[in-house]
Amino acid sequence: MVYEALLIPWLRRKDFAWALAVPLALLVGLMLAWWYLVDERMRQSLGWQGFFLYGGLFALFFTLFAVACHRLVLLRSRPLSAIPRPRWSWRESRFLLWIVTVWLIYLAVWWVCIAVAANVWPRLGGDFITSVKLIEFAGSIPALYVLARLSLVFPATAIDRRPSFRWAWQASRGNGWRLVVVVAVLPWIVSHLVGLLYRDEPTVAETVLLTVFGTTLFAFEIAALSVAYRELTRDDPAAA
Numbered sequence: 001m002v003y004e005a006l007l008i009p010w011l012r013r014k015d016f017a018w019a020l021a022v023p024l025a026l027l028v029g030l031m032l033a034w035w036y037l038v039d040e041r042m043r044q045s046l047g048w049q050g051f052f053l054y055g056g057l058f059a060l061f062f063t064l065f066a067v068a069c070h071r072l073v074l075l076r077s078r079p080l081s082a083i084p085r086p087r088w089s090w091r092e093s094r095f096l097l098w099i100v101t102v103w104l105i106y107l108a109v110w111w112v113c114i115a116v117a118a119n120v121w122p123r124l125g126g127d128f129i130t131s132v133k134l135i136e137f138a139g140s141i142p143a144l145y146v147l148a149r150l151s152l153v154f155p156a157t158a159i160d161r162r163p164s165f166r167w168a169w170q171a172s173r174g175n176g177w178r179l180v181v182v183v184a185v186l187p188w189i190v191s192h193l194v195g196l197l198y199r200d201e202p203t204v205a206e207t208v209l210l211t212v213f214g215t216t217l218f219a220f221e222i223a224a225l226s227v228a229y230r231e232l233t234r235d236d237p238a239a240a
Helices: 002-011 013-036 040-076 089-123 129-150 153-158 165-171 177-194 205-217 218-232
Strands: none
Touching: 002 013, 002 089, 002 218, 013 040, 013 205, 013 218, 040 089, 040 153, 040 165, 040 218, 089 129, 089 153, 129 165, 129 177, 153 165, 177 205, 177 218
16 A cells, blocks of 8 residues: 555656646645744744734645645546645645644544543552653544544545534544554655755755655555555445
């Protein structure tokens, strides 16, 4: 699955380059602007408003990027010969709504697991203060599992299906931990490998190149989820 996800964007790199050029430029421009035009003092003064503004714009641009990537993998289309003009439709609106909904569900499950772990751990003789990181990690595992099981709604929405949580849960039955690898472990490995390329006080050129490179790798991560969706819904008549 991971091998195929790496192979598809490479074999169709011209189509991916054309289709993702504008969303990629928007994402990279946003991240660079946030770090170079908005200094640390300004970010602190903006507080939650700045955080939600940046997060909202990132979600919008990422939606354009992810929808285009899912459709490239899952739908047969003519080879592109020019950069298509991105447009926002109900498809992108539904995709963004799913992002917000699934993320809120993840946070809810995480907080419940943290609360349970924080109450149980001291009774087992553990020190809560010195074990905060361990408790947070333990709480994230069930939350990531739920996130992975529900993540099939994203490729389905990108190709104009009308998925539901019940459908996603049933379609991912027996493959939850494999989806955790695709949705959580793979992005974690990629982000840490890219992080190793950064050095202290990098030049502007280095930062730009590494930001472009790291953002481009989103395509491989999204392609992996597309491939997983295709395999898990191969016998689903509604997905044909």
